[in-house]
Amino acid sequence: MSLILPMSAFALAASISPGPVNLVCLSSGTRYHLYKGLWFVTGATLGFIALFLAIGLGLHSTLAWIPGFERLLTWAGIAFLLYLSYRLAIDDGTITSDTPAKAPGFWTGALMQWLNPKAWLASASGIGAYTSGGDLVQLTIFATLYLPICWLSLSTWVLTGRFLRQQIQRPRLLQTVNRSLAVLLAASCLYLILD
Template sequence: MTMSLSLLLSMSAFAVAASISPGPVNLLVLSTAMRVGWRRSLPLVLGASAGFTVLLWLIGLGMIELWERVPLLRQVVRLGGVAFLVWLAWRLACSDGELDIETSSEPAGAGTGALMQWLNPKAWLASAAGMGAFVADGNLVLVTAFALLWGSLCALSIGLWALAGSRLSQWVSSPRRMQGMNRALAGLLALSAGILLLG
């Protein structure tokens, strides 16, 4: 099955809009890159992108039926996601703002990025919406092509958040400014957790 240019462009526009908009993963990447730089935040970027791509692919192959048939799964994902966001917000809020990269703790890595995507109900819903809109028949070739396309665009979008974070690190060069930025980002993560809890 081949994709028309208009379908490819529509898929790409949808994927970029969903991936680049602010969300918990992008906020964590921004914060991590501000602390450790663009290069050391790449494992988080790649892990989040890979985790999302696998989730999207599995949903395209029918996992959404499990999501719809087992309400407990939705609750586990929602509550797990909320707990994870609250934990990340707490870690950011308690940060002392030190930017000494050599002595700082290891940044969030690929596993954290992938886990965040799997515990993010919005990632599940965006995947279901995208697959429903563009690959309604579950065709393996089209599902795989869309998952790879979106995964690539997701990596680029999240990478831009990492680049922004590394550029912001120069502005927040003092521990006091970094601590203020961390607390602002912690507040946004906590707000995201609250929205998920209410949703």
């Protein structure tokens, strides 16, 4: 199929470009064991693929009929991102305090994609550009390509965070990195509000 390369390139560009999920992946890599970050990545990837397929099967056009749905989605996403920003901002930068309750997990990753306007936009625009109106075969091929590309792209952010963790052994410096990520995550909310 001649669309495999363009679909793959789109999936890579959409998955690896900075966004709220990518910033949480980076933060997870700096703060937690690698497997916890990859568990979040797995949830985020599968959550995205479920959203992608749902949109491809008509969810977005169906929900567009609900008055205020897009605004509700935007505000729910903003609230969730601000919550994650707060958690990053209050982190003390101590690497040894790695308790499982603090690490964002599988379900956080999956839910975050459903509340992430970037994920909705990437799904709708990719499906609109590379599939023919609800063609199940094309949608399945696209989702099959997207799955490993998304997982590997998000994993790259976790591994980058892991690299930073190895380079940053002082809690004060890690706390500064976490607060910078919190500011970036909160700033992404401004983009959503002003859009």
